[in-house]
Amino acid sequence: MRIIFMGTPDFAVPVLESLITKHTVIAVYTQPPRPAGKGYHLTPSPVHQKAESLGIPVYTPKSLKNEEEQKKFAALNADAAVVCAYGLILPPAVLNAPQKGCINIHASLLPRWRGAAPVQRAVEAGDSESGVTIMQMDIGLDTGDMLLKKSCPITPETTGESLHDALSVLGAELILKALEENPQPQPQPAQGVTYAEKIQKDESLLDWNCSADQLAHKIMAFYSYPATFSFYHGERVKILKAHATPLSTDQAPGTILDSNLHIACGNGTVLQIDFLQRAGKKALSTADFMQSAFLKIGEKFCATN
RNA sequence: CGCGGGGUAGAGCAGUCCGGUAGCUUGCCAGGCUCAUAACCUGGAGGUCGUGAGGUUCAAAUCCCACCCCCGCAA
Numbered sequence A: 001m002r003i004i005f006m007g008t009p010d011f012a013v014p015v016l017e018s019l020i021t022k023h024t025v026i027a028v029y030t031q032p033p034r035p036a037g038k039g040y041h042l043t044p045s046p047v048h049q050k051a052e053s054l055g056i057p058v059y060t061p062k063s064l065k066n067e068e069e070q071k072k073f074a075a076l077n078a079d080a081a082v083v084c085a086y087g088l089i090l091p092p093a094v095l096n097a098p099q100k101g102c103i104n105i106h107a108s109l110l111p112r113w114r115g116a117a118p119v120q121r122a123v124e125a126g127d128s129e130s131g132v133t134i135m136q137m138d139i140g141l142d143t144g145d146m147l148l149k150k151s152c153p154i155t156p157e158t159t160g161e162s163l164h165d166a167l168s169v170l171g172a173e174l175i176l177k178a179l180e181e182n183p184q185p186q187p188q189p190a191q192g193v194t195y196a197e198k199i200q201k202d203e204s205l206l207d208w209n210c211s212a213d214q215l216a217h218k219i220m221a222f223y224s225y226p227a228t229f230s231f232y233h234g235e236r237v238k239i240l241k242a243h244a245t246p247l248s249t250d251q252a253p254g255t256i257l258d259s260n261l262h263i264a265c266g267n268g269t270v271l272q273i274d275f276l277q278r279a280g281k282k283a284l285s286t287a288d289f290m291q292s293a294f295l296k297i298g299e300k301f302c303a304t305n
Numbered sequence B: 001c002g003c004g005g006g007g008u009a010g011a012g013c014a015g016u017c018c019g020g021u022a023g024c025u026u027g028c029c030a031g032g033c034u035c036a037u038a039a040c041c042u043g044g045a046g047g048u049c050g051u052g053a054g055g056u057u058c059a060a061a062u063c064c065c066a067c068c069c070c071c072g073c074a075a
Helices: A010-022 A046-053 A068-075 A118-124 A160-181 A212-221
Strands: A004-007 A024-029 A034-036 A041-043 A081-086 A101-106 A127-135 A144-152 A228-232 A233-249 A262-264 A269-278 A283-285
Touching: A004 A010, A004 A046, A010 A024, A010 A046, A010 A081, A010 A160, A024 A046, A068 A283, A081 A160, A101 A160, A118 A160, A118 A212, A127 A160, A144 A160, A212 A233, A212 A269, A233 A262
Parallel strands: A004 A024, A004 A081, A081 A101
Antiparallel strands: A034 A041, A101 A127, A127 A144, A228 A233, A233 A269, A262 A269, A269 A283
């Protein structure tokens, strides 16, 4: 089939790679290059870079709301458009242009976690499974009829990053299957709808009054990006990985209980930090980190500097 | 030219301002002791101090120059 691919971040790259093995990708739509990285240089998106290296024409409109872009899109005369974490809203004129419409790869088991950050929200909520849904796009936010679905377990070791990578691969497989098998579209259930809000910057700051379970979920969900953090003697420390323990304590939340970095949390629960990083330093395991005398037992992490 | 921190033993760091024997903690090896709450004692191995037959100097981890790499913020 002649396919237009629309995607932007790393997550979408395996999907593009997968598509070109069975189909003709006639154009790639992606977000315009943005300033990024230490030098603040304009950086093309991961999908942009991959498409260029594959010699596929790349389009980077700021919006698809104007008629001119919509005509350009329609003129490509595609059989279908595959959309994966593109980052722009598709107006009806675009949704209806390809013969088979626009097909979306969404990183959750819909209708749970519609929206921007389904991967992190699933881990943060402590879900025991996540997955990928292939759906026929309609005007709503991730409300289209479902074509295929496949689940993937979430364990205490699952991070936002590891789930992201797993679902990315899963999505790349499923989209081929969907295009090949033409499954019957099924409406999403009305029950069980939740929305995955975009991750806000201030969410990364840990509140030690939460339970160890909640904190562990959030810490793992936010790894490796944007990563959670706390303050210790005014210095910013990223808490990268942790797990809840069955222990309990009467120490104040945030207190460092021992050299294994057991930390007192809300309601006397205890969290163990496994992986952390000082500002400007490398990320270290707890064992390595504690070789320096930086953190002292009995002192505490704070939510402010 | 967005702002900033860093590269010294396997790991984590001090030393750099103010040049003068390469230090600390931990890990590792050997021996001792016989121990809970990071066990302890003694001994030992282990380093081109990111790179440059660079510059300055009697002397450079330290001062100057160029380059490479890692990371925090911000996006």
